[in-house]
Amino acid sequence: MTTVIAVGRFFAALTARDVDLHSLDGSWFLVPAVLLGGVIATDRLTTRLGGPWAKALWGLATGSALIGWIAMGCAGLAAAALSAVLRGRALVPLPSAWLIAAMVVSVSVAIVLAMPVLVLSTGFLLRRCAFRAAGSWPPTFLTAVFSFGALQAGGVLHAPMRAAIGQGAAYATLVFWAVTAGWNVMRAWRRGTDASAASSLSR
Numbered sequence: 216m217t218t219v220i221a222v223g224r225f226f227a228a229l230t231a232r233d234v235d236l237h238s239l240d241g242s243w244f245l246v247p248a249v250l251l252g253g254v255i256a257t258d259r260l261t262t263r264l265g266g267p268w269a270k271a272l273w274g275l276a277t278g279s280a281l282i283g284w285i286a287m288g289c290a291g292l293a294a295a296a297l298s299a300v301l302r303g304r305a306l307v308p309l310p311s312a313w314l315i316a317a318m319v320v321s322v323s324v325a326i327v328l329a330m331p332v333l334v335l336s337t338g339f340l341l342r343r344c345a346f347r348a349a350g351s352w353p354p355t356f357l358t359a360v361f362s363f364g365a366l367q368a369g370g371v372l373h374a375p376m377r378a379a380i381g382q383g384a385a386y387a388t389l390v391f392w393a394v395t396a397g398w399n400v401m402r403a404w405r406r407g408t409d410a411s412a413a414s415s416l417s418r
Contacts, residue, residue: 221249250283251296258299273303284317289357290325291364294318298367315372322368322377325361329384332357336391344398355391358384 225246257276261269280296287293297318301311336355339345365381368374 222246244289247283247286248289248292250279250286251289251292254280254283254296255299258303261303276300276303284321287321287324289360290321290328291357291361294322294325294364295360295367297321298364298371301371318368318371322365325364326377326380329358329361329380332361333387336387340391340394340398343402344395355388355395358388358391362388 254276257272261273261276277300280293280300284293284297297314301314301318336358339355362381362384365377365384367381369376369378369381
């Protein structure tokens, strides 16, 4: 339900404001992200449910995974959602071969894109977490999503190499986030110090 509301709200805003999709910034990513995130949440929820409710929810989740994968705002999140669908295919029987193929494609794309993401993340940290241009989120966010997708896909495919890549990205994410937190704490402390100094001078 929350997925339907979020996606509906997005398209309603586009219609009301007469905005062309080409003029949007990175916020378009939220539409497939909501769909794919809902699939992952459903995977956890259906383990607590049974009977027709579980089948109905998983049918919606399967459709969301396929639509979200086609839009694929983030390949790592798509890989995680498709791996969730594969784990729950007993509830909604689907041909496994093309689902596995879709997951392999998405995780492969994610691995290829991981290198520029890591480079951009490192550059972002070296600039003290300062954007050169407007951005919706720091590139360090994507390393966490990529890690999750690679780990999930590696588990479903029984592919230790993909799981190892995901684990390495997870450690990199922790380092990136720790450095990001350090820069922000230092920036806040300096602002507080400058404000205190300015207040003392004004007296």
